[in-house]
Amino acid sequence: MSLRLVEVHKAFGSKQILKGFTLEVREGETLALIGASGSGKSVALKHIIGLLQPDAGEVWVDGRRIADLERSELYEVRRNVGYVFQFAALFDSMTVGENVGMGLRRIPGMSEAEIQERVRESLRLVDLPGFEDRYPAELSGGQKKRAGLARAIATHPKYVLYDEPTTGLDPLTKTVIDRLTIRMRKELNVTGVAVTHDMDSAYRMADRIAMLHDGRVRFVGTPAEIQKTEDRVVRGFIEGRPELVGEYQ
Template identity: 50%
Template sequence: MLIKLIDVNKSFKDYKVLKNINLSINKGETLAIIGASGSGKSTLLKLMIGLERPSSGQVWIKNEDIAKLNEEELDKVRLNMGMVFQYSALFDSMTVADNVAFGLREHSSLTEAEIGHIVEEKLNTVGLKDFANYMPNELSGGMKKRVSLARAIAFEPEIILYDEPTSGLDPVMAGKIDKLIKYTQEKMHVTSVVVTHDMDSAYYIADRIAMIYEGEIIALEDAHAIKTSSDKRVQEFINGGRII
């Protein structure tokens, strides 16, 4: 197991967001996490990268319980992880190339020539090799997502976390992002965790799908088993409430 959560609970003041989460994610697999808004999906993702700490329980990344690490130790673990944020989280004052290069400049001893080669390679991977000198405000939403992915893979991470990667995109661009997620997983053999509302995306990219309902994992199956689940809460979500 590359990622393992054991008896994880997370509360904000008196509100319990996650309840007794036990989850194992295998090396090289893509897990999609689905659920209604406010169910705890994004919080779960933030726990995996250490942006939030559990109120109780363990969050194992490889052989370390990151819930016990200080910020300096966490930063070392994060070098092996990439994250694609829902709203891309690009630096508006930097070019596309500088956004992709940012982590490499901050956390490596590579030369500018080496960094430039990596940036060019990653932008080519996401189909944006001709946009290195553009500013984020000159890009479409889908292009920003692709820049965010290029930045996430710049360090050749073992784990990539995606928070609503197709949110706000038209169906054609959403499909392109899905193909990039699959391509990245197959080419780099990364372990991917994808929070999404988009069931077409989840069915296409995921080896397994976990559904969170009111802070608890109520289903963890492959796509076929999710589609045919007898749980009414699962059926209501995947069918957009269109069940009788």
């Protein structure tokens, strides 16, 4: 197993978000983590890269327990993990090219020419060739997401974590982003975890889907399996029927 969260608990103040969250992500797959807004999907994702520390439980990346790592070791792990933020989180004082090159500048021994070549390659992969000199403010929402994805994959990471990659996008751009996610897996062989509440996206991009409910993983299975499940809560969510999910009534 390449990514593993075991019995993770996390609370913010008196609000318990994760209550024994356990999930394993297999090498080479894209797993969609679905769940209602505020259920803790992004919180779970941030644990994988060490942006949040669990109150209890363990997070393992490539056989290394995140809590045991020194800061320099954590940065080594992070070089293997790309993170695509919900609102792209591009550095607005930098050009797109400088944004994409940021992670590359942390790799020892990379020359400026190699960095520029990798920036061009990453932008080509997300269908943004020639956007190096533009600023984030000059991009549309979909272009920002793609630039954020280019930044995440520039270091050729083994894993890419997507935090709601299609939220707020029009249907066409959503499909473009979903296809890019699939392309990342096929062309770069990345293992992906995508947090989403968009079921169309989840069906399109994911090999497996996990549903987070009440702080725990309620269901894990393939897109075909989740569509056949008899679990009322899961069915209620994927079919948009609140009457099946108790707390929405």
